[in-house]
Amino acid sequence: xxxxxxxxxxxxxxxxxxxxxxxxxxxxxxxxxxxxxxxxxxxxxxxxxxxxxxxxxxxxxxxxxxxxxxxxxxxxxxxxxxxxxxxxxxxxxxxxxxxxxxxxxxxxxxxxxxxxxxxxxxxxx
Numbered sequence: 001x002x003x004x005x006x007x008x009x010x011x012x013x014x015x016x017x018x019x020x021x022x023x024x025x026x027x028x029x030x031x032x033x034x035x036x037x038x039x040x041x042x043x044x045x046x047x048x049x050x051x052x053x054x055x056x057x058x059x060x061x062x063x064x065x066x067x068x069x070x071x072x073x074x075x076x077x078x079x080x081x082x083x084x085x086x087x088x089x090x091x092x093x094x095x096x097x098x099x100x101x102x103x104x105x106x107x108x109x110x111x112x113x114x115x116x117x118x119x120x121x122x123x124x125x
Contacts, residue, residue, distance in 0.1 A: 006043070006045070007032065007044075007045050008020055008023040009023075009069075010067065011032070013068035015071070026053070026055070032051060033053075034051055045067060047067070061083070063081060065079075065080060066081070
């Protein structure tokens with residue numbers, strides 16, 4: 001295994017991003033931070049580094065525990081970093097998923113039923 005590993009390649013390998021170019025774009029746009037400052041995609045990853053990564057799903061705080069050169073299966077990938085995301089962020093994600101809109105219309109809210117519409121038509125005349 002190489003001693004040097006690019007940050008974008010590492011984030012892709014541990015499956016935080018679907019493609020390496022998405023990982024590089026996230027680094028370029030300031031969504032990946034190391035010690036509070038923007039991290040470039042070419043930055044060398046070192047064991048023990050902590051990164052703050054903002055993906056579409058959530059804000060991650062990860063600590064590097066192992067270097068991955070190639071993308072591997074999820075169960076193996078999660079062994080190469082520690083998820084140290086703050087508890088408030090985890091709770092926020094759980095709350096968002098719990099209040100997810102199912103797509104069904106709640107009864108008595110929205111468009112009137114046929115009976116209600118007939119009553120309204122009679123009221124307006």
